Amino acid sequence: MSELNRRRFLERMTSLSATAMVAPAGLAATAPRASARSDAPTIVPRRSASRARGRVGRPLVLPDIERRQVADLTELTLVEAAAALRDREISAVELLEAYLDRIDRWDEAHYRAFNLVASAEAREAARVADAALAARSGAGDPLTGIPLAIKDNYFTAGVRTTANSYLYEDFVPDFDATSWARLRDAGAILLGKTQMGPLATTAASTPDGERTTRNAWAPFSEEVSPGGSSSGSATAVAGRMAASSTGTQTGGSITNPSNAQGLTGIKPTMGRVSLHGILPLTYTRDHPGPLARDAIDAAAMLAVMAGPDPADPRSMGLPPVPDYVAAVRPVDRAGRPALRRPLRVGVLPDFLREPEPPATEPEQDPTPDADRVGSAPPPPDRSESRYRRELTIGAARRAALRTLEELGAEVLELGFPRDWETLTSFHFNNVRLPERSEIFLEHLRDDVRKFGVSLSPWINGLLLPGAEYVRGQRGRLVLLRSILDDVFGRCDVVTQTAPFPFDMVGLPLIGFPIGFETESAGVPRPIGGMFGAEPYAEDRLLELVAAYQRVTEWHRRRPADPDELREASGSSSEPGSGRYDLFDVMERGE
Amino acid sequence: MPQARGEARRRTVELSDDELDAYIEARLKLLGVDLSVLPEEDEDAPADQRRIMASARRFLRSTPGAIADYALDPLGPPPTIYPSEVRAWNDE
Numbered sequence: 148m149s150e151l152n153r154r155r156f157l158e159r160m161t162s163l164s165a166t167a168m169v170a171p172a173g174l175a176a177t178a179p180r181a182s183a184r185s186d187a188p189t190i191v192p193r194r195s196a197s198r199a200r201g202r203v204g205r206p207l208v209l210p211d212i213e214r215r216q217v218a219d220l221t222e223l224t225l226v227e228a229a230a231a232l233r234d235r236e237i238s239a240v241e242l243l244e245a246y247l248d249r250i251d252r253w254d255e256a257h258y259r260a261f262n263l264v265a266s267a268e269a270r271e272a273a274r275v276a277d278a279a280l281a282a283r284s285g286a287g288d289p290l291t292g293i294p295l296a297i298k299d300n301y302f303t304a305g306v307r308t309t310a311n312s313y314l315y316e317d318f319v320p321d322f323d324a325t326s327w328a329r330l331r332d333a334g335a336i337l338l339g340k341t342q343m344g345p346l347a348t349t350a351a352s353t354p355d356g357e358r359t360t361r362n363a364w365a366p367f368s369e370e371v372s373p374g375g376s377s378s379g380s381a382t383a384v385a386g387r388m389a390a391s392s393t394g395t396q397t398g399g400s401i402t403n404p405s406n407a408q409g410l411t412g413i414k415p416t417m418g419r420v421s422l423h424g425i426l427p428l429t430y431t432r433d434h435p436g437p438l439a440r441d442a443i444d445a446a447a448m449l450a451v452m453a454g455p456d457p458a459d460p461r462s463m464g465l466p467p468v469p470d471y472v473a474a475v476r477p478v479d480r481a482g483r484p485a486l487r488r489p490l491r492v493g494v495l496p497d498f499l500r501e502p503e504p505p506a507t508e509p510e511q512d513p514t515p516d517a518d519r520v521g522s523a524p525p526p527p528d529r530s531e532s533r534y535r536r537e538l539t540i541g542a543a544r545r546a547a548l549r550t551l552e553e554l555g556a557e558v559l560e561l562g563f564p565r566d567w568e569t570l571t572s573f574h575f576n577n578v579r580l581p582e583r584s585e586i587f588l589e590h591l592r593d594d595v596r597k598f599g600v601s602l603s604p605w606i607n608g609l610l611l612p613g614a615e616y617v618r619g620q621r622g623r624l625v626l627l628r629s630i631l632d633d634v635f636g637r638c639d640v641v642t643q644t645a646p647f648p649f650d651m652v653g654l655p656l657i658g659f660p661i662g663f664e665t666e667s668a669g670v671p672r673p674i675g676g677m678f679g680a681e682p683y684a685e686d687r688l689l690e691l692v693a694a695y696q697r698v699t700e701w702h703r704r705r706p707a708d709p710d711e712l713r714e715a716s717g718s719s720s721e722p723g724s725g726r727y728d729l730f731d732v733m734e735r736g737e
Numbered sequence: 738m739p740q741a742r743g744e745a746r747r748r749t750v751e752l753s754d755d756e757l758d759a760y761i762e763a764r765l766k767l768l769g770v771d772l773s774v775l776p777e778e779d780e781d782a783p784a785d786q787r788r789i790m791a792s793a794r795r796f797l798r799s800t801p802g803a804i805a806d807y808a809l810d811p812l813g814p815p816p817t818i819y820p821s822e823v824r825a826w827n828d829e
Contacts (some may be wrong), residue, residue, distance in 0.1 A: 354783070355783040356783050416821050416822075417819055417821050417822055418819070418821070418822045418825075430818070431818040431819060461819060461822060464825070464826055465822065465825050465826075466825055566807075569807055570807075572803065573800075574799060574800040574803035574804055575803075575804060575807075577796070577800045578804065588768070591768075591770050592768065592769040592770055592771075594774060595770060595771065595772060595774060595775065595784075596774055596775065596783075596784075598784070599783040599784070600783040600784060602775075602783070602784040602789060603784065603788070603789055603792040603793075606765070606770070606772075606789055606792070606793055607792065607793055607796040607800075609764065609765065609768060609770065610761060610764060610793055610796060610797055611796075611800065611801060612801060614805070615800075615801045615804040615805055617816045618804050618805065618807065618809065618816075619804055620816035620817060620818055621809050621813070621814050621815065621816045621817070622804075622807060622809075623816075623817055623818070623820050624814040624815070624816075624817040624820050624823070625809070625813075625814050626820075627817075627820040627821065627824065628814070631824075652820045652821060653819060653820060653821035653822065654821055682821040682822075682824055682825055683821075683825060
């Protein structure tokens with residue numbers, strides 16, 4: 148990597164600081180009170196059209212795929228459903244009603260993926276979509292009639308957008324986030340807004356810590372995480388209550404919930420998808436992207452969401468958006484599924500590392516929980532069940548690499564990049580905290596109780612001095628250079644076992660299912676794989692996963708309905724009975 | 738002479754809880770952030786002063802020092818909040 152062009156760099160930075168986002172006007176300070184799921188959508192007339200279209204690029208044409216026959220329309224992938232709608236095999240109203248039926252049956256009682264279901268508006272939109280599909284005889288916008296679940300930090304014009312926070316509990320934006328506007332303009336229907344961690348800080352919960360969303364694979368287990376702050380979006384798709392969904396990732400919350408729930412989620416490179424109209428957790432690490440059923444759906448979603456947006460200078464001046472749909476089109480060589488292009492897969496040492504044997508005696512934590520919070524990563528779980536789970540994960544990872552080799556990939560063993568351990572440590576990851584605190588400083592000054600159970604990291608962010616913050620930002624460039632030189636100088640994609648390193652430097656990641664295990668929850672639970680790529684090389688990640696999914700079936704597995712799972716797990720636990728405390732928030736924090 | 742990257746220069750100064758509490762309270766007062774609206778100690782509350790202060794002390798005892806220990810050449814990399822984009826903006 149050559150030295151920076153300082154003039155251009157400074158010009159960009161000046162532009163960014165001049166257009167920094169501010170909290171929406173008119174948000175009155177509200178006294179803390181318990182927040183609960185709302186079944187009554189707050190929908191007001193749209194006051195203005197979405198801003199900031201400005202997208203340039205090719206029209207999206209979804210790939211032709213072999214369509215499966217399914218008994219239940221909610222089993223269709225997004226691209227399958229779009230094709231069935233286009234060919235008038237199903238109607239948008241039928242598809243929507245199938246999803247609403249599952250939401251009615253399962254969501255409030257078990258999954259709790261949504262905090263708002265816009266059923267009336269969605270039904271009207273479905274009728275409009277059917278009319279459009281009839282008039283166009285198969286042509287038209289590619290996502291016409293597709294119901295989507297949108298994370299509740301995306302502005303949706305006229306529809307309440309709370310980020311599950313006291314701060315925004317009554318907020319109704321008057322414009323759409325750019326990425327949602329693009330999906331809507333492509334014909335998608337807003338089915339509802341999904342549960343999330345308050346202000347995207349932790350796993351989905353109310354501001355005072357009541358856990359909301361369950362993992363669709365184990366809704367009766369409090370031990371099985373639904374993923375990060377986008378867990379409502381993940382459960383909505385895994386529970387077949389939406390065709391696909393959107394999330395945001397600051398510290399893993401697209402790839403982690405995708406891994407936890409058997410989905411394919413892609414966290415694009417910083418700037419590839421506009422952040423305009425998405426409530427920020429940080430300015431420098433938030434990444435919007437899709438959580439989808441497979442790589443083909445993820446490619447279709449990302450193709451619509453991605454592209455420059457004048458309202459978000461971070462999205463401007465970047466390399467052209469690749470053709471993601473072309474990246475997932477199947478290729479055969481010698482009559483066998485193959486990768487589209489030669490692909491070198493780098494394997495870092497932690498990917499296949501043998502797990503630590505279980506502890507013979509329970510380890511004593513040397514400090515009380517409250518004193519440990521915020522200072523160090525949680526101690527490793529040394530239980531027998533964890534050990535067995537990690538052995539199974541290791542076997543799944545080895546099998547996934549063998550599959551990639553069979554598809555034509557070259558698999559290379561790599562060492563960690565220079566200074567990897569230091570620069571990806573818990574402490575350098577904490578450099579994000581002052582950004583969070585600055586964004587909501589006025590609210591912190593007004594009443595710290597508004598931050599509920601997630602208050603501690605906001606306070607800690609106020610305590611990191613400027614010199615350390617600047618050094619942390621310098622470290623990010625060192626880390627990126629190390630990754631580019633030591634990793635991507637030798638391979639095209641690389642294994643990852645945690646999302647934080649690539650979140651810190653804005654590199655793209657994809658999460659997707661590579662197996663299942665039953666040891667930890669008594670019911671099948673997905674095992675996720677994660678790969679990263681060079682800046683703006685999301686197409687390489689999609690190529691890899693699309694080819695892998697042609698020869699595997701993990702992504703086609705769906706969780707049984709809650710009634711069956713309750714019987715299988717022998718559990719009488721009801722969702723919503725648990726709480727996250729301060730300690731959980733720090734451990735699961737974004 | 739420029740420091741080598743990543744060179745450890747650890748200087749450990751253990752501060753007491755009282756010293757750190759004074760630092761935290763002064764810093765928050767300067768910003769106008771008031772923790773006294775929280776209960777002093779209530780495990781059932783979403784947050785209380787005891788847990789917030791304990792977390793803050795541990796944070797201060799660990800993260801700033803760990804970052805400061807990572808030495809960088811003064812003529813080395815500039816602070817870069819969008820590293821992937823900087824690379825693209827410079828056509829690298």
